[in-house]
Amino acid sequence: EAQVTQNPRYLITVTGKKLTVTCSQNMNHEYMSWYRQDPGLGLRQIYYSMNVEVTDKGDVPEGYKVSRKEKRNFPLILESPSPNQTSLYFCASKGQAYGYTFGSGTRLTVV
């Protein structure tokens, strides 16, 4: 089944403790992206990647890092999480067709 897989689905962590949210797609898509969803703000793009080793900032990149060493994987790294990064995170990929395929989301709480 064609899909984008994120892990974990839920994560509670403490301020300053580094964490990684993994994202993997099995559709051989070149484009991948991370969004965060906050009430009243919709979804905002954090980072995106056009292909392997090609990444760029989205609208809200501060406090986040990404890497794209392989086509299928696009992890999101929070080096020193803070409470304002408490949010619902979505990974997405896009091939030549028109729409994005989204993962099921990761709900992160930073206390």
Added chain:
Amino acid sequence: GEDVEQSLFLSVREGDSSVINCTYTDSSSTYLYWYKQEPGAGLQLLTYIFSNMDMKQDQRLTVLLNKKDKHLSLRIADTQTGDSAIYFCAEMPNYGGATNKLIFGTGTLLAVQP
């Protein structure tokens, strides 16, 4: 600038039609999308429309596009309780370099009353 606006909430009775409206600002957008998010789930692509089209119909869904007013709407016929969800309008501006960036509205919560 980039901005996509939607009303926050819509309540309808089961069996009625629902119309969710959206306005966008970037006239370069080649594609416009409607996504559905059910509670605790990711975003599911419902339908999309190419910018040179005025209307697209897909079973119970009808998308209308008014490029002059930059207005997009989604009509759901015979709305069912299973249609209760948040609906996001999104545009993909054509930045020339084709960044594939999707810009989302804030989402409209559709509540279907039995």
